[in-house]
Amino acid sequence: MDVIFSLVSPAGLALACSIAILAGLIKGMVGFAMPMILISGLSSFLPPEIALAGLILPTLATNAIQALRQGPRAALHSVRRFRVFLGIGLAFLLLSSQLVTVLSVPVMLALIGGPVALFCVMQIAGWRPHLAGGANRGLEAAVGSVAGFLGGMSGVWGPPLVAYLTAIDTEKREQIRIQGVAYGLGAVALTGAHVVSGVLNAQTVQFSALLLAPALAGMWIGLKVHDRIDQAMFRKITLWVLLIAGLNLLRRALMG
Incomplete structure (x- = not known):
């Protein structure tokens, strides 16, 4: 634990676990948003590199559960259908991961917060892009x-x-499944890439491992809630939470 407390205080660790529970809860209900909640919440009191390292193992585990919930055959079907997105996305993920230690903190926060806030505003406003073909x-x-x-x-x-x-x-079911597949493959690539970049190392991997249990507990609760309560309402709540998180990242990028 001495290694952990050299990265984060006991109070900070308790707060990080609470954020992981919330992230897992929302992940279980709507199928996405765990990394956004974790990176926004953790980076509010931790350096961005440690916050990024912290989300890696919880993201890896929860996406594996989500991707395989209907079985390996269904997951393989989704991989084949969206192979272009997956291939291009993984290639760019591996390339850009090496910029983490190069870009300044404000630029990194803006690149995260801007797309998150824009996406949430569009969804809350009711805009739903549609491709007829x-x-x-x-x-x-x-x-x-x-x-x-x-x-x-x-x-x-x-x-x-x-x-x-x-x-x-x-x-709907395939949308949730392909999210799990895509995020899961990305999480595997992210893990390897940030071992190379140095973000995930012998110290930070212990912090990430400590967030596994609360994240999985939150996801289990979220799956139960998803089965019992109207999903649309929780989706709206999630979007508002994510919008606040994205705007907070932009605030930090612009104001320090």
């Missing part, structure tokens, strides 16, 4: 590149994918 490989590649670029630096690559899946009217 369905899936478009060119657009899928473009969305994958944007999502991967942001994901490599911040661990957050959900909003572009969610917007694209909504635009092509993806069936």
